[in-house]
Amino acid sequence: MRGQSRIRARTRVATAHTTHQTDPMTETESIAYDVVVLGAGPVGENVADRTRAAGLSTAVVESELVGGECSYWACMPSKALLRPVIAQADARRLPGLAAAVQGPLDTAKITARRDAFTSHWKDDGQVGWLEGIGADLYRGHGRITGARQVTVTGADGTERVLTARHAVAVSTGTRAVLPDLPALADVKPWTSREATSAKEAPGRLVVVGGGVVATEMACAWQALGSQVTLLVRGKGLLNRMEPFAGELVAEALKEAGADVRTGTSVTSVTRENGTVVVVTDSGERIEADEILFATGRAPHTDDIGLDTIGLEPGSWLPVDDSLRVIGSDWLYAVGDVNHRALLTHQGKYQARIAGAAIAARASGVPLLETDPWGAHAATADHSAVPQVVFTDPEAAAVGLSLAEAEQAGHRVRAVDYDLANVSGASLYGDGYRGRARMIVDLEREILLGVTFVGPGVGELIHSATIAVAGEVPISRLWHAVPSYPTISEVWLRLLETYRDN
Template sequence: MSAPHGTQERPAYDVIVLGAGPVGQNVADHARAAGLSVAVVERELVGGECSYWACVPSKALLRPVIAVADARRVDGARQAVTGRLDTDGVFSRRNRYVSDWDDSGQVQWVKSIGADLFRGHGRLDGPRRVTVTRDDGSRQSLTARHAVAVATGSLPNLPDVPGIEEARPWTNRQGTDSSTVPARLAVIGGGGVGVEMATLWQGLGSRVTLLARRRLIPRLEPFAGELVAEGLTAAGVDVRIGVQVTALRRPDPKGPVTLTLDDGSELETDEVLFATGRTPATGDIGLDTVGLTPGSWLDVDTTCLVEGVDGDWLYALGDVNHRALLTHQGKYQGRTAGDAIAARAAGRPLDDSPWGDHATTADQHAVPQVFFTDPEAAAVGLTAEQAADAGHRIKTVDLDFNAAQGANLYADGYPGHARLVIDLDRDILLGVTFVGPAVSELLHSATIAVAGEVPLKRLRHAIAPFPTVSEIWHFLLAAYQREQETPRAAPA
């Protein structure tokens, strides 16, 4: 049968990857390392959202803000901070880290691993088939021998609020690629994107109002959101919790935006940024051609194989499977799934038991996440509430960081708090949360302890060097040990 007009046929690939962000790159890399032929399809920039509009630019912009805040916490250094940030320098730094939105370096990387790159919109066309539509309207038909991996990421979820189109709101993209500092900015949403954007733009000189329906970063321990809110308020952000936007107006496209709030009050601002969650970028990738619902999150098994599709060929990685909308977790899934695809292709047995080579077990037990606010908030594993709801018999240990001399030397009056969530039956950590300056650098040690299920009796022998912020580990474990050794009064 000849190809439809304008469509080119091509020999089959072992694996076709939809999406060339970090997640797609990892599955492609592992499949190629196993000797499989790989086609990578990307409709935007190779490198994806993370490289150009999310993780990389946001952290490049936030670092100068946090560096100045750190200096102001050290006597002798704070006196040297005499001016405001050089915004041109900050934006220039961001531009370097996103390569001026030029993806040629990442294109070369895809080629260097021996994968073929197809630019255009990739869409499933039945089992193991993908059609790529280029900007000029021409189409390329591809066939996968073994697997199609969907790594198309997610999109901002804008609420259905009257006037939102007229308001032309920012999302994370404008929040990270803008080179103009608005005099006034309203940030809607108290999750990770919301608190980071509020931190960033307040530090660059905006007068920021942060509006959230409930406590900040609600998936972490409650104290994390409370301390982040205190830090934002101290920096000058107007933090309002328990507030919703009911309407927006922007009659003049170049004029201010007026927000109507659910208490009847109004707020005027120069720009408004919505950070109100994400939706899967699966609306137009042909899910209907394989019996799935367009625009849905994709349920997967432990190897990231999509459930409800016959033939063991369709995988979903990263944001689209809704397990953990974090780049590092998606990359982990990509590596694991790439190895699973290679094993299935070669007819080798899968090691998909918990913590096996082909199992994404960490998605359920040891997901690390960091919010680069001031102070930072970092956590891995379960909160106390999550652990109790899961039926674990737990104990929490809480300490302020000023218990550790290293923290006090790092910052005068170091503002921070730490919590361990302990499984009393197994004597291991189920979760760890740190809030404080630079605590992101402590999180990997916590992740190793949680993922490795290191017994606390052994963990006490992992000595933190003096004087470092990581000494908090010693004080947390010592506090728990003392409590365990304290004789309990006999019942009356």
């Protein structure tokens, strides 16, 4: 896709133009573009890709590494850490192979490979890609300083004012939230950044939280040599998925040696002679070498100049389905900052929609295609958001859970199936444990949501996403024949269960 976009951008570049001016009083350079993108993570990159493909001149502003959180401190390094963990777990379930993989993982080699995935925290390749599509990169802190205007302050204090003829797109993502505990900064706790970039496994690691970051990092570091204690304030893990998803993941973590405690809150954290001391709400004292707080995210909008245009600094930015900020005719918020779905793939989807909408408005299209599933509507944000949690076992879901569907007033039926009874599951090893659920809208006989838990289910979720996003009727799904023997045969079993019960 990127290669194709690059070709289109180059063939249409004649329609884009950039103008330069210098204020003689301040010697501040002012440069005009069609579009200014604030943030060069994967979302900002995709906004730039789409606007450049439409022939619009585009500037991208980044204060850290081009490629953003996902490339260096989230998606890529975390999955590089987890892949050997999952591969070993799968191998240990296979007679004839299990004995060959009983030794400990080589943490040093795994972290070295992780470092390669992050390009050793250098962004030359991603900078080259931006240059290849014809976007201009400005390094420094970008701040909105008026309507359609972004001032970039470089590391040397140099300021450049970028003005946008058509749109400013905010794609600055989120930052980790730490709890309000006394002197927590003195403890130097881990956030997701430290957890995905650490060079060595701490002997004892306390993980606070029960969501995706907490469960994935607990799974990774337990397997890489840490003794993990997972402290969860709520009743279980992965509370945005069906309850059985978190239950199976918690069960596997305990079997791997992790100490999983639910209904537990942290009241204080100190570091005494290098040792982290955690006190819980029950008064229990837990000692560790490091502590990871995976307790939520906040929008990275506190110092980007929202106050200059009448918006609250540090706030989420509400948008319409074309990703334009409510009440504005030029400001867009794409990705995590709009709080629709804090997922890289969903942000990139939004970027494609936003890019198309910006280009259409720039060309004077009188009426955008904003009907459901239109070219300028991020409809999937409302009904078909997929996610995979790369733990052992994997958990994957798209659309609504049973509780969410019922709360929304749908008349539904949950259809469950034990994945261990699918022929293809046996190929993943002995003792397979997993579960599948589809949520059927009984009025329209389409799927509103699907959840899978078990080894290998991450590769099932796109078929579920197509079924949910496409609103494929149950009667038509009958004719989508799964190959035998694959784990995809669960689709047939779910449909048979729905028909026969």
